[in-house]
Amino acid sequence: MLRFDDLQLFVRAADLGSLSAAARGMDMSAAVASAALKRIEQQLGARLLARSTRSLRLTAEGEGFLQYARAALSQLDEGRRLLASRQDHVSGVLQLSAPSDFGRNVLLPWLDEFQREHPQLAVRLLLGDRIADLFRQPVDIALRYGEPEDSSLIALPVAPHNHRVLCAAPSYLARHGEPRQLAQLAQHNCLLYMLGSRVHDHWGFHDGRREVSLTVTGDRFSDDADVVRRWAVAGAGIAYKSWLDVSEDVLAGRLRVILPELRGERTPLNLLCAHRAQLSKPINLLREMLVARCTKLTEQFSDRWSNRQ
Known part of the structure; x- marks a missing residue:
């Protein structure tokens, strides 16, 4: 496969009539430039430039290939400009x-x-x-x-x-009472989320001194976290949710945070x-x-x- 910098060197050398001048313009040594030109000629199977110690000229094959090399470089530049314009604009x-x-x-x-x-x-x-x-x-x-x-x-x-929070609808708390201690969750219907075959029924917290946790039970399971939130808003039980997911419901009064002194799991x-x-x-x-x-x-x-x- 032809390299972009090899094509660029060939075109510059043809325009300047000098391989060394083209090399200086591309900030490369004469030896690297000579190797690049030799590489492209070997890949094409044709001699592109006839050169001596004092002169450089295009061969017939080189003249024929030059227009295609210019077109290829032009297309690549156009492609780069297109990508740059898309990066500058949000589209x-x-x-x-x-x-x-x-x-x-x-x-x-x-x-x-x-x-x-x-x-x-x-x-x-x-x-x-x-x-x-x-x-x-x-x-x-x-x-x-x-x-x-x-x-x-x-x-x-x-x-x-972001952290998880315990929350329930005011209607549920009015019917069943609000837990004042973590152990009292055992007396409540907990709304459970499941991912695959795993049910997330082990809820962990930090009380400011140590980690505390318990296993909860309930009569509703879903592998869709939004369904669990909807059940909670409808007053079906207590949920253990990401604060980001329920923040609007809490701020609007549809849900109430329970045991706010306990810090839920980091999420x-x-x-x-x-x-x-x-x-x-x-x-x-x-x-x-x-x-x-x-x-x-x-x-x-x-x-x-x-x-x-």
Whole structure:
């Protein structure tokens, strides 16, 4: 395969009538330039330049090939300019995957605003709680809770200080009473999330001095985190959810945080991608917006939690 810099050297040498002048212009030694010219002639199976110690001229084969070399370099430059213009402007298709609950109830309105600010950008959004295969699925990035299990993925923090909270609807608490101690959760219907065959029924907390945990039970299970949130809002039981997922419900009064003195499990939100080359301008701008919005929400939780201490 012909190399870009070899083609560039050949064209410059033909224009300047000097291989050494072309080498100086490309900041390479005469020996490297001579080797590059020899390489391209061997690959083409033709002599392109007839050269002596004092002169250089195009051969007949070289004259015929020169126009194609110029056209190839011109096309490559045009391609680079096109890529650069796309990087400068927020356009194209942004393909991302997000957790079901966060995606539907938090991310969706934020994406609407993002597209209003950048009307030339199209969005392809895939929702689900299973880990997206970024090497196979048609997505550029994925938003996921927790640390990535695949160490080959690039993970950029979006909400590193996000935590889980215990929450329930005021209607449920009015009927069944509000737990005042962690052990009292055994007397309540806990809404359980499952991923694959694993049910997340072991809930852990930190009481300011040590880690505490218990195994809970309930009559409802779902592998869709948004369904668990909807059950909680409907008054079906107590949920243990990411603060980002339920923050709007808590702030609107649809849900109430229970035992706020207990710090729930840390649940960081990360932006994952397979290669850093995928971090285009639209993705970087989206991440900046997500970090700002999520930081505001996590600070609201921290303010409420610290005020209860």
